[in-house]
Amino acid sequence: MNLIENIAVAFNGIKSNKMRSFLTMLGIIIGISAVILITTLGTMIQNTFTGTIDDLGVTNLVQVMLQSKPNSTREQMWMNQSDLISDTMIERMKERFGDEIESVWVTTSAGRGTINNDVNNDDDFAVSLTGQTTEGLEAGLTDLLEGRLISDEDNAKMRYVINIPSDLAETMFGSSRAALGQVVTVNINQGWQASTNIMDFTVVGVYEYEAGMMSGLFSRTYECDIPIATARRLTGGDPNEGYYQYFNLIGAQGVSVSELSADIVEFFNNGFYKNNDAYQVTTYTMEDDLATINSALSLVGFILGMIAGVSLLVGGIGVMNIMLVSVTERTREIGVRKALGAPNTAIRFQFIVESVILCTIGGIIGVILGVILAIATGEIMMLVLADQLGGITLRSNPSAGAIAISVGFSMAIGVFFGYYPANKAAKLDPIDALRYE
Amino acid sequence: MDKMIIHMENIYKSFYVGTPNELEILHGLSFDVPEGQFLSVVGQSGSGKSTLMNLIGALDRPTGGSYVLDGLDVAKTEDKTLSEIRNKKIGFVFQTFNLISRTSALKNVELPMMYAGVSQKERTERAKAMLDMVDMSDRLKHMPNELSGGQKQRVAIARAMINNPAIILADEPTGALDTKTGRMVMDLFHKLHNEQGKTIILITHNPELAAETERIITLADGYITSDEAVVKS
Numbered sequence: 001m002n003l004i005e006n007i008a009v010a011f012n013g014i015k016s017n018k019m020r021s022f023l024t025m026l027g028i029i030i031g032i033s034a035v036i037l038i039t040t041l042g043t044m045i046q047n048t049f050t051g052t053i054d055d056l057g058v059t060n061l062v063q064v065m066l067q068s069k070p071n072s073t074r075e076q077m078w079m080n081q082s083d084l085i086s087d088t089m090i091e092r093m094k095e096r097f098g099d100e101i102e103s104v105w106v107t108t109s110a111g112r113g114t115i116n117n118d119v120n121n122d123d124d125f126a127v128s129l130t131g132q133t134t135e136g137l138e139a140g141l142t143d144l145l146e147g148r149l150i151s152d153e154d155n156a157k158m159r160y161v162i163n164i165p166s167d168l169a170e171t172m173f174g175s176s177r178a179a180l181g182q183v184v185t186v187n188i189n190q191g192w193q194a195s196t197n198i199m200d201f202t203v204v205g206v207y208e209y210e211a212g213m214m215s216g217l218f219s220r221t222y223e224c225d226i227p228i229a230t231a232r233r234l235t236g237g238d239p240n241e242g243y244y245q246y247f248n249l250i251g252a253q254g255v256s257v258s259e260l261s262a263d264i265v266e267f268f269n270n271g272f273y274k275n276n277d278a279y280q281v282t283t284y285t286m287e288d289d290l291a292t293i294n295s296a297l298s299l300v301g302f303i304l305g306m307i308a309g310v311s312l313l314v315g316g317i318g319v320m321n322i323m324l325v326s327v328t329e330r331t332r333e334i335g336v337r338k339a340l341g342a343p344n345t346a347i348r349f350q351f352i353v354e355s356v357i358l359c360t361i362g363g364i365i366g367v368i369l370g371v372i373l374a375i376a377t378g379e380i381m382m383l384v385l386a387d388q389l390g391g392i393t394l395r396s397n398p399s400a401g402a403i404a405i406s407v408g409f410s411m412a413i414g415v416f417f418g419y420y421p422a423n424k425a426a427k428l429d430p431i432d433a434l435r436y437e
Numbered sequence: 438m439d440k441m442i443i444h445m446e447n448i449y450k451s452f453y454v455g456t457p458n459e460l461e462i463l464h465g466l467s468f469d470v471p472e473g474q475f476l477s478v479v480g481q482s483g484s485g486k487s488t489l490m491n492l493i494g495a496l497d498r499p500t501g502g503s504y505v506l507d508g509l510d511v512a513k514t515e516d517k518t519l520s521e522i523r524n525k526k527i528g529f530v531f532q533t534f535n536l537i538s539r540t541s542a543l544k545n546v547e548l549p550m551m552y553a554g555v556s557q558k559e560r561t562e563r564a565k566a567m568l569d570m571v572d573m574s575d576r577l578k579h580m581p582n583e584l585s586g587g588q589k590q591r592v593a594i595a596r597a598m599i600n601n602p603a604i605i606l607a608d609e610p611t612g613a614l615d616t617k618t619g620r621m622v623m624d625l626f627h628k629l630h631n632e633q634g635k636t637i638i639l640i641t642h643n644p645e646l647a648a649e650t651e652r653i654i655t656l657a658d659g660y661i662t663s664d665e666a667v668v669k670s
Contacts (some may be wrong), residue, residue: 002551012539041617336535339496340596341552343517430496432533 024322027315028362032406034308036370040398042301062261065246067282074278083279084243092369105136105248110231115189117172126221129230146176147205162201163225165209176206201356261324316417322419335433348426355418363410442636449501464487464659475630477639477647480656494606495522507603528597532609534589536581542592543577549600565644567595587618604636
């Protein structure tokens with residue numbers, strides 16, 4: 001038996017029945033291209049999600065927050081200042097974990113309200129004010145475009161300075177640069193009870209506004225940063241010691257975020273919160289989030305893949321049908337081959353090779369078609385959803401793995417659906433086959 | 438004493454064995470064929486000629502009796518061994534040529550060697566030499582549908598000869614040819630017989646062709662009614 005010989009014979013058969021072979025392959029072509037399209041789009045969406053989060057550099061972000069103890073003995077669950085996480089505790093944590101923590105990021109919300117520009121006082125914009133430390137801002141997700149970040153000195157002196165996003169700067173002052181040194185008026189009307197509702201801030205920095213995936217869907221609230229000490233004073237807190245329901249930290253490069261967060265939970269709960277009758281500390285990481293998103297996307301992809309798989313099954317049945325026709329048509333040839341000494345295994349092998357070739361060609365065409373469709377769909381999605389995506393590029397990379405699996409799978413279909421007809425051919429009685437008209 | 442290529446003893450062949458319709462076609466045939474004999478088997482339709490041919494050609498097994506072909510007991514072998522016997526010991530020549538369509542003359546002749554596991558290089562060389570012997574070396578790449586009947590039969594004979602079989606089994610080889618090309622094919626058989634000493638079994642219903650051979654076995658109703666040497670005039 002000779003594989004190359006059999007392949008040549010199979011190609012001969014396919015060539016001599018071009019139309020029939022093409023129609024047979026069509027089922028496989030449609031099935032495989034559907035699988036490729038769906039898996040590629042699925043991976044594209046998944047990569048875009050995780051890629052966006054990776055871009056923000058927050059995969060090693062840990063949020064540390066308070067949570068009520070499950071068997072709390074306290075009758076009223078309100079939080080006292082003594083329940084909150086204090087700057088002192090955070091300092092102690094930094095001492096304990098040292099290099100494992102790259103930076104800590106505490107914030108205090110100074111509430112929501114409106115912002116406007118004293119110069120041309122015609123528009124109010126929705127704003128939320130957040131008190132920030134320099135360390136937090138440096139660790140954070142924003143890129144400074146103009147001016148400077150809130151500095152330690154701003155905090156020490158509780159200055160009324162503000163960092164605003166670039167799109168707000170452009171709307172209010174024409175450009176990011178023009179915004180520097182300008183005075184804006186903020187009217188806080190939601191959130192913490194501010195001791196003073198209306199106050200002026202001087203713009204010292206403009207950070208780059210990056211659209212999120214869904215940001216186009218909601219009306220924009222401009223997020224502005226002020227010194228954390230200023231925020232504390234506005235909200236009536238202790239200007240020198242901060243108290244938080246939660247804070248963020250960023251683990252050092254190479255540190256396992258899940259281990260670090262477990263250690264931090266233990267550090268707080270066996271120390272400061274051991275005797276607290278109502279609250280303890282818990283953590284939340286982006287890893288958890290990513291895992292949830294990924295498993296949801298994988299499930300959707302799997303179900304769609306199954307649906308595409310059904311079309312492959314139908315394609316496979318088509319192949320089997322045409323192979324049965326081919327065996328019947330070539331009964332006499334099979335008889336001659338047997339008379340010339342072909343063993344049953346050689347006949348079986350010949351027809352399986354033919355079926356596999358048919359399916360593999362279909363599979364390869366299907367892969368090419370699927371890749372073209374996936375890239376085209378990606379481009380169209382980018383065009384149609386440009387507003388919602390806000391500048392995020394969808395990365396459509398048909399994976400080599402998916403392509404290899406698809407071609408391999410179509411070969412497997414060839415073997416599976418070719419076996420029965422091939423076996424039928426192999427078992428033909430040589431005398432009957434020779435007499436077949 | 439000549440070496441016996443075929444030894445058939447008390448051969449029975451029945452169909453539908455064990456059913457109420459059991460039908461016995463051959464009723465205990467016995468004959469030997471010495472090496473190098475050119476023999477013909479003649480008989481009317483229904484005489485059991487085709488059944489005997491299938492048995493000789495190892496396409497089927499007898500229901501009873503023993504059949505030894507070139508030292509191999511064919512009666513009790515399994516399918517796989519039968520394929521091997523057909524491949525190496527028997528060269529079939531059919532009335533309707535039975536070349537594989539869409540396959541060149543060269544590839545058709547190579548086919549039995551492929552099943553015998555001969556390397557591609559050797560296959561091509563031997564097939565070319567064999568086609569040269571049947572005077573078809575200028576038609577190597579031609580497809581069967583581009584050949585005349587006589588040419589097809591010459592390719593078929595080359596294919597039958599290629600594995601150097603113990604016997605050539607020709608079933609009405611001239612039946613689909615006109616007199617002139619039929620003559621050419623018969624001459625080729627004589628050449629193979631005279632020059633290479635091939636054992637040839639010719640199945641025919643044409644008494645004139647049978648008379649050209651060395652021995653005629655006549656079948657009627659599943660019995661050998663005569664088995665005699667041809668006296669050359």
